[in-house]
Amino acid sequence: MDQVTAEERQRWIEYFIPLAEQGDPDAQLAVGIGYANGVMVEKDLMLAELWLRRAEEKKGEEATFVLIKTFSREESPKTLDIFAEKAEWELGAIYLICGRYLMRNGDVKRGRLLLKKGWEKGNIIAGISFISSGYGKPWRFFLLPVVLPLLIESVIVKAKDQADERILE
Template sequence: MTEQDKWIRHYVTLAEQGDFHAQISVAWEYVKGGYLPYDRLKAEHYFQSAEKTSPLLARFHHGKAKILWGDSPDDIHDMQIGDGNAGYSPAYYIIASSFIATNRKDAAVKFYRLAARCGHLPSEVLLWRSEGAGFWGKLKKIPRLIQIFFQMVFIRMRDAEDHRILT
């Protein structure tokens, strides 16, 4: 048995025992089809199992996978909107990203704006990039972007799963 096989077996065992991080890792392996064969049903099983421990973060990851699978932005919206309305800004980010993936920029900007208002820093940067403020308008916001960059670095150093920086 290779080291890779041992790693996979170990993580699958942890995931079956309810370990949140293992469940998310195993789900992503099924999404990517890397160490484990691609299997959407098994990936969804592990994402849904992870919801028992950390529902917001599990649905965030599940939403990202749905974008990769090409699911409808409307389905992703329905899955995430409750979390966003409850103040979980990464849910709005996922909704916006699903609209970007289908070239619905106006809808994406709306949700990036909502996420930024809730304190989601990457959404604030993406909003800056997508709004047509013109050269001088964008230039005036560069000091804020530099501040955001450093905030994101310091937040990530403390907690990589902080909702203000999830992407």
């Protein structure tokens, strides 16, 4: 990763913080990500959550996804608290993140259930993770006939959904 200069950091702060404080949801998302990653501002998960929650009010699950991903990366139990706030999520990626979090922390059965749900919501990576988690090693030989059609399907879905603003890259 490239080093950020003090001047770049200052310009970023002067640009995004005032916009975020004025209620701009894109700026709030950017500031939340900044605090989550600690690149442009000092890493602070409490401030990251604050700004991402504000962005969530207008941007919806896109901001929630970043929040859950951040807490999952930090191995925080808040990952599941945020996930439990809603009975049903639209983004399959949220199920992917929480399913992987549960599996890393020993709840394989529940983790696989969430991966399957993410797959049903259209997240191909969740589907591949669900299938592969059910096989012992060497699982790759058994999965190629299953994974290859999924990859082809994902290319088709991506082509169809390219104009959909809800799709995260």
